[in-house]
Amino acid sequence: MNPFDLPSAVTDASTYQRTVAHLRGRGIVLPRFSELAAPGTMPAGARAMAEAADSHAPDARNLFGLHWFNEAATLAGKPVPAHIELPSSITGVPARIVVMLGRHFPMIQAHKVLAAYACLAPRLVTGMFDPTHHRAVWPSTGNYCRGGIAISRILGCHGVAVLPGGMSAERFNWLEKWVTDPADIVRTPGTESNVKEIYDACAEMAKDESNFILNQFSEFPNYLAHYAVTGAAAGALFQGLRAGAPGLRLAAFVAGTGSAGTLGAGDHLKEEYGARIVAMEPVECPTLLYNGFGEHNIQGIGDKHVPLIHNVTNTDIVAGVSDAASDDLALLFGTPAGRAYLAERRGVDAATLDGLASLGLSGIGNVVAAIKTARRLDLDADDVILTVATDGAALYASERDQHLARKGGSFDQISAGEAFGQHLLGAGADHVLELDHRDRQRVFNLGYYTWVEQQGISVEDFERRRHQSFWRGLRAHLDIFDELIARMNRDIGIAQAA
Numbered sequence: 001m002n003p004f005d006l007p008s009a010v011t012d013a014s015t016y017q018r019t020v021a022h023l024r025g026r027g028i029v030l031p032r033f034s035e036l037a038a039p040g041t042m043p044a045g046a047r048a049m050a051e052a053a054d055s056h057a058p059d060a061r062n063l064f065g066l067h068w069f070n071e072a073a074t075l076a077g078k079p080v081p082a083h084i085e086l087p088s089s090i091t092g093v094p095a096r097i098v099v100m101l102g103r104h105f106p107m108i109q110a111h112k113v114l115a116a117y118a119c120l121a122p123r124l125v126t127g128m129f130d131p132t133h134h135r136a137v138w139p140s141t142g143n144y145c146r147g148g149i150a151i152s153r154i155l156g157c158h159g160v161a162v163l164p165g166g167m168s169a170e171r172f173n174w175l176e177k178w179v180t181d182p183a184d185i186v187r188t189p190g191t192e193s194n195v196k197e198i199y200d201a202c203a204e205m206a207k208d209e210s211n212f213i214l215n216q217f218s219e220f221p222n223y224l225a226h227y228a229v230t231g232a233a234a235g236a237l238f239q240g241l242r243a244g245a246p247g248l249r250l251a252a253f254v255a256g257t258g259s260a261g262t263l264g265a266g267d268h269l270k271e272e273y274g275a276r277i278v279a280m281e282p283v284e285c286p287t288l289l290y291n292g293f294g295e296h297n298i299q300g301i302g303d304k305h306v307p308l309i310h311n312v313t314n315t316d317i318v319a320g321v322s323d324a325a326s327d328d329l330a331l332l333f334g335t336p337a338g339r340a341y342l343a344e345r346r347g348v349d350a351a352t353l354d355g356l357a358s359l360g361l362s363g364i365g366n367v368v369a370a371i372k373t374a375r376r377l378d379l380d381a382d383d384v385i386l387t388v389a390t391d392g393a394a395l396y397a398s399e400r401d402q403h404l405a406r407k408g409g410s411f412d413q414i415s416a417g418e419a420f421g422q423h424l425l426g427a428g429a430d431h432v433l434e435l436d437h438r439d440r441q442r443v444f445n446l447g448y449y450t451w452v453e454q455q456g457i458s459v460e461d462f463e464r465r466r467h468q469s470f471w472r473g474l475r476a477h478l479d480i481f482d483e484l485i486a487r488m489n490r491d492i493g494i495a496q497a498a
Contacts, residue, residue, distance in 0.1 A: 003218040003308060004461050007126035008480050016127030020491045023124075023131075026156050028060045029489045030121060032482040033225060036067045036114070037232040040079070055106040058153035058178070062106040066114045068233035070104040075240025081233045084355030086367065089346050092425040095251065095379035097370045098241065100234060103358060103392030108174070110391035111230070112140075112216075113147030115261050118225030119214045120151055122477075125484040131157035134212040137205055138162065139198045142171045142299055143391055144216045144259065149178050160184045160211070162198055166191030168299060169398040193285045193295050195303035199455065218308040218455070220474055221481070222261035228478050231268025234386050238273065247382050254278040254319070254370045254387035256298070256362045257288065260310030262388060267314055267471065269386070276316040276377075278385075280369035283320040283431050288443050297323045297399065298365045306447035308457065311471050313440045317376070319369035320431030326364045327403040328419040331411045333357050333364070334393055334400055341416035360396055363389025368427050376429040441466075 010016045023029075035042045042050075046064045053061035055070075068081035082101045091097055102111035120136060123129035129136070135158040138148030145161035152159025161175050165187035175185050186205075188197040195217070205211045216222050234253065242248045250273040255262040257279050266277035281288050282296035285304060293304050298321065306312060332338035333356040342348040342356070359367070366387040374385060393400075404411055433439065444466055451457040464470045 001213070002461070003215075003220060006220060006474070006477050007122045007128055007484075008477065010127050010484075012127035014127075015130045018130060018132055019124055019127065020488060022156065023488075024492045024494065026060060027494060028063070028155065029492055029494050030125070030485050031064050031066065032485045033118070033228050033478050034482050035064070036225075037229045039067050039069045053106065058107065058150060060154045063117065063154065065106045066117050067229060068100060068111070070106070075237075076243030078236070078240055080237045080240040083237060084352060087348070087352065090342075090348060090352070090356075090424060091371050091374070092427075093371055093374040093379065094381040095374040095383040095385055096241070096248070096381070097367065097374065097385045097387070098237065099355075099359070099363065099367060100237065100386065100388045101355075101358065101392075102388055102390045103394075107150040108143060108146040109394065110143040110147070111262070111388065112143035112390065113150055114225055114229060115144055115216055115222045115259070116147035116151045116214075118221045119216060119219040120148075121485060122221055122481050123212070124155075125481070125488045129212055131155050133210060134158075135160055135210055137202060137211050137213045139202050139213065139215050139217075141192055141195070141258070141303065142167045146171065146174055146178070148214065149175060149184075153178060158184070160186060160205075162186040162188060162201055162205075164188050164190050164192065164194050164198070168395055170395045191295060192297065192299055193293070193304050195305060196450075196454070216259040216261060218451070220309055221477075222259060223264040223309040223311070224474060224478055226261045226264035227268050227475065230262060230265035230388070234265055234269055235272055238269075238384060238386060241384060245382075249383050250275040250386065251377065251379050251383035252276040252278050252317070252370070252373050252385045254280055254366050254373060254385060256366060256390070257281045257307075257310070258303070258362075260307040262390070263310060263315070267311055270314065275386075276373075277314060278317040278319055278369060278373050279315050280319050280321055280366055282365070283322040286320055286431070287446065288318045289320050289431060289433055291442075291446060298326050298361050299396070299399075305450040306443060308447065308451050308465070310447075311465075312444040312447070313466055314468060314471070315440065315443075316435055317373060318433045318435065319372045321365040321368045321372075325368050325423040325427070326361045327399070329364045329368070329423050330361060330393070330396060330400050331404060332416050332419040333359060335411050337412050338416045338419070341413050341420065345417070346420070358392050359389050360391040360393055361399065363391070368423060371424065371427040372429055372432050375427070376432045376434070
């Protein structure tokens with residue numbers, strides 16, 4: 001399956017009709033991308049379904065909750081995504097650093113469930129994917145495959161999670177409760193950086209035509225969903241902030257590299273507000289920074305390759321963050337001693353403490369990258385940096401315990417002060433690269449070895465991603481997808497889809 005052949009029409013009428021009957025029998029209607037970008041535009045029945053759904057269960061009504069406005073806050077009288085703003089007493093910089101919280105997405109408490117839906121929905125509505133026949137295979141480093149399994153359960157199809165065996169125990173605990181068969185959890189060798197091993201496992205599975213591989217790293221609908229949905233949500237948040245301070249500028253959007261899907265929101269924000277796009281990657285695996293490699297523990301990012309869906313030539317900055325920073329700050333934010341230090345010595349209020357304690361490792365990494373960006377660019381109090389916390393701290397209790405054990409089992413006020421000073425106040429502009437034309441071309445060229453030599457993408461397809469006209473052209477598919485989803489909902493004929 002060529003990832004450049006985006007579905008734009010029904011390709012198999014009989015499969016399409018089976019899918020319509022299957023979804024009708026399960027009482028399922030599908031949200032349009034435009035509705036997830038602006039949940040207020042959903043039909044009242046759909047909004048009511050989402051609000052009534054069990055957000056921790058494979059409840060089909062959760063499909064209409066795959067957006068950033070669950071647990072919405074209010075700014076300037078308008079709903080905005082749940083977020084925390086970090087005070088300068090934490091960051092040490094005057095710029096306003098604001099973190100959107102992905103833990104309010106349903107079922108997996110991470111925003112990757114949006115990407116999973118985005119990758120499968122266009123195949124459902126064009127008759128390419130048959131939920132009565134195909135197995136949906138979700139290659140991932142943890143959250144995307146959980147999102148895929150959740151979507152598979154809702155649709156009543158067979159889902160298979162493929163992920164490195166060294167990922168956090170909590171990911172596997174969740175998967176073991178949600179898969180229909182233990183064999184549907186495929187553990188590949190290594191940890192976060194071992195994505196090629198995932199690809200190799202999927203290549204073997206693809207020899208069986210009933211296995212339908214949905215590779216987030218090469219699925220352009222992943223990029224498009226974040227461009228449209230996450231980008232619009234971040235824009236709404238910035239507009240809410242600016243309503244109270246009209247002089248604010250959106251200086252940057254920060255997201256971890258990972259599949260590069262979330263970085264697609266940066267393209268939206270750059271077009272609308274002139275924001276710089278900052279890719280955060282682990283110093284221990286500095287692929288974009290230094291053509292480097294290695295193992296790291298900021299789970300969700302950095303995989304020794306450049307994803308096919310990364311719009312590299314529109315990326316402005318790469319900021320490297322160390323495992324030591326994310327692991328130590330997880331203890332600072334998540335232990336009694338750390339919280340006491342922040343409250344008593346740094347004057348951090350209870351609400352901010354709770355927000356910090358909710359951040360997962362990649363969210364912490366994004367915060368550090370935002371601080372480093374603010375220092376590198378010498379941003380002031382009128383500058384806003386938006387970033388995301390993909391998931392929550394609940395996925396990393398075992399990782400926190402392991403790091404505490406490595407530190408001798410003790411994390412006291414002195415340890416807290418050291419972590420604060422080193423990783424927050426001391427987060428300087430080291431391992432931060434502002435990309436010029438030559439740097440962008442270098443990083444872009446790195447992708448050749450994965451996608452052309454290993455994965456069989458043609459040089460012509462690979463090359464056309466170099467130019468922004470390609471990425472702008474992709475966006476026409478959002479309207480096409482919405483029209484196809486609306487058609488399928490009409491054929492399903494359930495009232496809430498009206």
